[in-house]
Amino acid sequence: MSDLVIEGHDAAGLRAMREPVLAVYRQVYADQLGDPFRTPERFWERLDAYASRDGFGMVCGHVAGEMVGFALGYPLPARSRWWEALRGEYEGDQAFTREDGTRTFAFNELMTVPAWRGRGFAHALHDALLADRSEQRATLLTRPDNEPAHSAYLRWGWRIVGTMQPFPDSPIFDAFVLDLP
DSSP: OTTTEEEOOHHHHHHHTTHHHHHHHHHHTOOOOSSSGGGGGHHHHHHHHTTTSSTTEEEEEEEEEEEEEEEEEOOOOTTGGGGGGGGGGTTTOHHHHHOOSEEEEEEEEEEEGGTTSSHHHHHHHHHHHTTTTTTTTTEEEOOOOOOOHHHHHTTTOOOOEEOOOOOOTTOOOOEEEEEOO
């Protein structure tokens, strides 16, 4: 992993790296690009929306100048609608779902190019994105059938708190939470 160089970026940095980010996305989701929710254009719309949020942050990993992965997210704003789609134990629990703009970091994406997996890069990107966060907790969504991601998140301390379908055309995801130091 000593070859991995991680750099932090803000919204302008994300937008400047549109093509390398989309190249990673196309490799990660190569077998799903025909799904309307998974098109690169639709993915970029979501990224652009995330980048418009206060506190947006991104880390990119490079090996010999090649982008091998990235992670990004933003703090949920006060009165966020994030939890409205939550189903399960915490559904409707105001103490759990209340957001004030500083409580929860939405960990929106973590991707590593398939050829670079198994080297600890995803964990390094994960940790780098969360390293300096001031929020109390982080949340993320992953497909229930994505066993490698599920296993990794559980190993890294995340816990499942329910399920969500954040967009009408999106899959149903498992919702995770991680308490931050």
